[in-house]
Amino acid sequence: MKDINLLHIVISLLGIMGMVSLNAVLVVWLERKTAGRMQFRHGPMEVGFHGILQTLADGIKLVSKQLVAPSHADTALFIMAPVVSLVPIFVAMMPIPFSATILAHETDTGLLLVIALGLLNTLGILLAGWGSDNKYGLLGGTRAVGQILAYKIPLLLTVLTIVILAGSFSLREIAMSQNGLWNAFMQPVAFLIYIVCIVLETNRSPFDMAEAESELVAGFHTEYSGMAFSMFFLAEYSYMFVAAALATVMFLGGWHGPILPAPIWFILKVYFLLFLMIWFRWTFPRVRIDQMLMMGWKVLLPISLINFLITAVVLAL
Amino acid sequence: MDNFIFKVYYLSFAIVLAQTVAGGVLAVAAKNLIHCFLGMVVALIGVAGLYYHLGSPFIALMQVMIYVGAVCVAIAFGLSLTRKAGEEGLKPLSPMAVVPVVLPAGMLAATLKGLSHLEKTGMPRKLDESIIGWQLLGNYLFPFEIISVLLTLAVIGALSVALIRRREKNGNI
Amino acid sequence: MITSYVHEIVRGTGSLLAGMKVTIKAMLSRTQTVQWPRQYLTLPQRFRGHIQLVPVESTGYPKCFACGNCARTCPSKCITVKGKKPEGAKKKSPTTFLLDFTKCSLCGLCVESCPVSALGFSKDYAMAGPSRQDFAEMDLLSSLASPFSTQASKEKDHG
Numbered sequence: 001m002k003d004i005n006l007l008h009i010v011i012s013l014l015g016i017m018g019m020v021s022l023n024a025v026l027v028v029w030l031e032r033k034t035a036g037r038m039q040f041r042h043g044p045m046e047v048g049f050h051g052i053l054q055t056l057a058d059g060i061k062l063v064s065k066q067l068v069a070p071s072h073a074d075t076a077l078f079i080m081a082p083v084v085s086l087v088p089i090f091v092a093m094m095p096i097p098f099s100a101t102i103l104a105h106e107t108d109t110g111l112l113l114v115i116a117l118g119l120l121n122t123l124g125i126l127l128a129g130w131g132s133d134n135k136y137g138l139l140g141g142t143r144a145v146g147q148i149l150a151y152k153i154p155l156l157l158t159v160l161t162i163v164i165l166a167g168s169f170s171l172r173e174i175a176m177s178q179n180g181l182w183n184a185f186m187q188p189v190a191f192l193i194y195i196v197c198i199v200l201e202t203n204r205s206p207f208d209m210a211e212a213e214s215e216l217v218a219g220f221h222t223e224y225s226g227m228a229f230s231m232f233f234l235a236e237y238s239y240m241f242v243a244a245a246l247a248t249v250m251f252l253g254g255w256h257g258p259i260l261p262a263p264i265w266f267i268l269k270v271y272f273l274l275f276l277m278i279w280f281r282w283t284f285p286r287v288r289i290d291q292m293l294m295m296g297w298k299v300l301l302p303i304s305l306i307n308f309l310i311t312a313v314v315l316a317l
Numbered sequence: 318m319d320n321f322i323f324k325v326y327y328l329s330f331a332i333v334l335a336q337t338v339a340g341g342v343l344a345v346a347a348k349n350l351i352h353c354f355l356g357m358v359v360a361l362i363g364v365a366g367l368y369y370h371l372g373s374p375f376i377a378l379m380q381v382m383i384y385v386g387a388v389c390v391a392i393a394f395g396l397s398l399t400r401k402a403g404e405e406g407l408k409p410l411s412p413m414a415v416v417p418v419v420l421p422a423g424m425l426a427a428t429l430k431g432l433s434h435l436e437k438t439g440m441p442r443k444l445d446e447s448i449i450g451w452q453l454l455g456n457y458l459f460p461f462e463i464i465s466v467l468l469t470l471a472v473i474g475a476l477s478v479a480l481i482r483r484r485e486k487n488g489n490i
Numbered sequence: 491m492i493t494s495y496v497h498e499i500v501r502g503t504g505s506l507l508a509g510m511k512v513t514i515k516a517m518l519s520r521t522q523t524v525q526w527p528r529q530y531l532t533l534p535q536r537f538r539g540h541i542q543l544v545p546v547e548s549t550g551y552p553k554c555f556a557c558g559n560c561a562r563t564c565p566s567k568c569i570t571v572k573g574k575k576p577e578g579a580k581k582k583s584p585t586t587f588l589l590d591f592t593k594c595s596l597c598g599l600c601v602e603s604c605p606v607s608a609l610g611f612s613k614d615y616a617m618a619g620p621s622r623q624d625f626a627e628m629d630l631l632s633s634l635a636s637p638f639s640t641q642a643s644k645e646k647d648h649g
Contacts, residue, residue, distance in 0.1 A: 006325070037521065038513045038514075038516050041521060109446065116382040120385070123389070149390065152386065169446065
């Protein structure tokens, strides 16, 4: 019990809260800029330098708006859902190592912690869909649940591949083990599968069946407004950050890199992956849910299984 | 300072315990199916918290991952195929509900009484997680393999049940 | 079977990469939109905005002699013309030329039917106003010089 320092935890939680908000502001801006440029537009230009404060202005607008619950909604679930979606982030950010020394809380099981808490996002989406008494919301929620079944097993298998390579569940040690060669080059197949899985996990296009603007209005957050909506928004972008940070640790060598200091390398790699996800979103059309399930069960699962098997055999020899 | 940390520890243990019990009661007593589901999730997360407090974060995370992440999601998938019940509130408790409360309580009391004369030998110490793996693949290899066979059988059984249904349906058409 | 499975995956990945190449190229190329109130595009020669009266170059008076052809041709009946002879002139000159832009469909028949090419299209597209009335009676004469001895003649006209 003695090694848990309360002050340390409080300070790192405050740091994580700042990180989450700053990250959302930046990534939303990056997303809107990228979307604009990919469609030959400028994107936001008015608030701040090249619109960099646009997200802040939007956030202030959202916070000042009223939260309206539908009259037949299950109010307890309706209010709870965004909280369930957002709060695990604060814990999941704790074991992420920005460098060998900068991390909020070192645990032996950091990787498991992040993955286990990442699952709670789906729970939040399901509760939101169910609680808001809206058919689009319900459809979005159940789609999110159907989706999780298809990607979770390949995701865990690729993670296991990395774990047996590094011999540890600790994110710091996994990153330290790739001082020379990054896992992305040693395990290209696992890396590709993991990238597909994190796009699935964060419910982003081309796998954004849970919100699917063109079919389900806004899916699970159709009925949400104001602060509750912005909490979902924050959660989405924070999960993106966590998933990208995990990919950086597992495949891109964490903070390792020449010249620049370690945390900067880490942030650069994370934002490169975030940009990759944004790039996907503005390139690929949304897949149908049966196509997604087909891909999950018939492509991702067998390939990740074979990859895991080969890695295990090679390591054993 | 030490004293303070222990107070915080006991307080958080009490909170997690209360959460587990409340979730369990909600899971049993709620009329609305989704509330039952939610109660179960809360109780399972509470159980994970208990594991964590007892000094095993690995088991706690596995609990969250397997029970909340996989089992509950599978149940939620099943729930999404049901009709939405608009009922609210709690079910009236039947007198038979006393049995599952009294029985484990009695067993727990008996166990504690039986153990009470034993000496405390020290705090639980944290083991390296890899020992679990070595044990599973060493001493307990046979039960471990039996479990995998059981799971394979369950998958095959589920498949065959689903396929028979489908074949019957196709035959009727 | 296994080869077609692998082939499908490779082909799919290739097509995804091709798509990503298209979007990144688009991202790195120049934007097609301009920051409007600060930047203006040059409009094409034959841009059709709302109609406007063409002045006589030497005097700045409208070319229009209030024959009313445009008002009669207009399918939406959105032009109102009234005119009379200014003192000492041979032809009439419009005293009122109102366009109801809420009805106008920019068909251009008025411009074509004008015998002296006194009507043309303006290049004004940045039109916004606080009320409907601003466009229900647009005074096209206001931008031109008037051949009438201003105040007195206008008052007489309205009376």
